[in-house]
Amino acid sequence: MMTQFIYGLLFYIFLMLPPVANLVESIMITHMHMQMPMLVISGFLMAGIFLKRFPRFFEKWNSNGIPGITLFMIVIICWTIPRTMDEALTLQAIEAWKFISLPFLAGFPLRDSWKKLTKAGKNLIIIIFTVKYFGMGALYIWSEDQLCNNYLVIDQLTLGWGFITTAICLVIYLVYAFTVDPTKYE
Amino acid sequence: MFKNRHTNISLLVVILFGCVLFYIGTDGFKAFTEETARVNKLVDEQPEFPDVTLEDSKGRTYSLSEFEDKYLFITFLYTSCNTVCPQLEYNMAQVYDLLPQKYIGEDIVFLSISFDPERDDPSTLERYRKAFKSDGETWRMARIKDQNELDSLLEKFGVIVIPDGRGNFTHNSAFYLVDKNRRLIDVMDFTEIEAAAVKVTSILEKEVGVK
Numbered sequence: 001m002m003t004q005f006i007y008g009l010l011f012y013i014f015l016m017l018p019p020v021a022n023l024v025e026s027i028m029i030t031h032m033h034m035q036m037p038m039l040v041i042s043g044f045l046m047a048g049i050f051l052k053r054f055p056r057f058f059e060k061w062n063s064n065g066i067p068g069i070t071l072f073m074i075v076i077i078c079w080t081i082p083r084t085m086d087e088a089l090t091l092q093a094i095e096a097w098k099f100i101s102l103p104f105l106a107g108f109p110l111r112d113s114w115k116k117l118t119k120a121g122k123n124l125i126i127i128i129f130t131v132k133y134f135g136m137g138a139l140y141i142w143s144e145d146q147l148c149n150n151y152l153v154i155d156q157l158t159l160g161w162g163f164i165t166t167a168i169c170l171v172i173y174l175v176y177a178f179t180v181d182p183t184k185y186e
Numbered sequence: 187m188f189k190n191r192h193t194n195i196s197l198l199v200v201i202l203f204g205c206v207l208f209y210i211g212t213d214g215f216k217a218f219t220e221e222t223a224r225v226n227k228l229v230d231e232q233p234e235f236p237d238v239t240l241e242d243s244k245g246r247t248y249s250l251s252e253f254e255d256k257y258l259f260i261t262f263l264y265t266s267c268n269t270v271c272p273q274l275e276y277n278m279a280q281v282y283d284l285l286p287q288k289y290i291g292e293d294i295v296f297l298s299i300s301f302d303p304e305r306d307d308p309s310t311l312e313r314y315r316k317a318f319k320s321d322g323e324t325w326r327m328a329r330i331k332d333q334n335e336l337d338s339l340l341e342k343f344g345v346i347v348i349p350d351g352r353g354n355f356t357h358n359s360a361f362y363l364v365d366k367n368r369r370l371i372d373v374m375d376f377t378e379i380e381a382a383a384v385k386v387t388s389i390l391e392k393e394v395g396v397k
Contacts, residue, residue: 063190067197074204084211086220149220149346152356 008045043107065116068109137163264302284383
């Protein structure tokens with residue numbers, strides 16, 4: 001647990017280094033589909049030790065995982081709004097908010113909540129994300145307007161297709177989850 | 187599923203937090219993109235048109251006092267653009283045609299400003315002007331030669347121009363309306379031609395009524 005925390009923390013600090021942050025933020029798709037998930041992962045890694053140390057707190061306030069996963073979804077959805085991406089680049093406060101909210105308000109609750117969800121609950125979350133990613137992909141690809149002032153329109157298209165590809169992967173997983181019964185192969 | 191009271195409370199807190207977050211993040215569900223937020227803010231603040239020296243397609247140079255006591259209907263473009271700018275100028279031409287003839291040149295002047303002063307010299311602008319059948323008087327096309335002046339104008343009016351490294355620019359487009367006191371009073375959607383024409387006409391009618 002401790003080593004995991006240290007790796008998570010080092011990863012988090014690495015992502016905060018200005019050259020690293022500037023590089024991934026210079027391209028729209030790496031900003032959203034690389035930096036943001038990696039921040040969540042760093043929080044996910046750091047969370048373990050806290051969950052172990054304060055199990056009663058999480059058991060009391062997040063017994064079935066629903067509040068935690070809701071918080072996770074709210075934070076993630078917030079960061080796929082075109083405006084928040086733009087403002088992260090232009091406003092320091094929003095940039096700081098990104099580095100706080102994604103690891104600690106998305107990564108942390110995800111770690112505590114995911115294992116508490118039932119199988120149906122997990123699939124429901126994945127279905128919501130699939131729908132959302134198809135929707136966001138369509139928005140970024142077919143939008144007539146330039147959605148983010150700080151990025152080129154071509155970047156916007158790339159990001160749109162990134163969303164669609166991710167959604168397709170989620171669909172493949174869902175098809176697998178609903179059609180294949182792993183116990184048959186054990 | 188919802189047996190645990192504490193968990194229900196925390197779920198409620200989380201949902202409330204989400205509502206507040208989205209409310210603040212989108213200015214009360216009004217602005218989901220930076221562009222909408224930018225336009226709302228500009229119309230609120232009404233920034234003043236800074237002092238710049240324009241050079242138009244006829245090679246004349248003048249400051250903004252050239253248009254004293256006139257409204258200005260402005261667009262920003264670069265002539266090598268082959269995507270949104272021609273559409274923007276075409277739409278601008280339609281607004282020009284829709285406005286009552288009596289105001290044109292008298293109370294309002296149309297002005298297309300290039301943010302690519304290096305390539306858009308007067309002769310290039312002149313060619314562009316002819317392509318859009320602007321008369322060069324009541325609808326002028328001009329560049330701002332001094333990069334500092336240009337940048338200050340773009341910044342004040344929130345025009346974001348990103349060069350893509352291959353001679354093109356990605357930029358936001360809109361119709362800008364500046365009043366007689368050189369204040370930016372409206373930023374309009376350039377795809378809503380009729381709405382823009384109606385709005386400008388009503389503003390001009392009010393103004394002439396005061397005279």
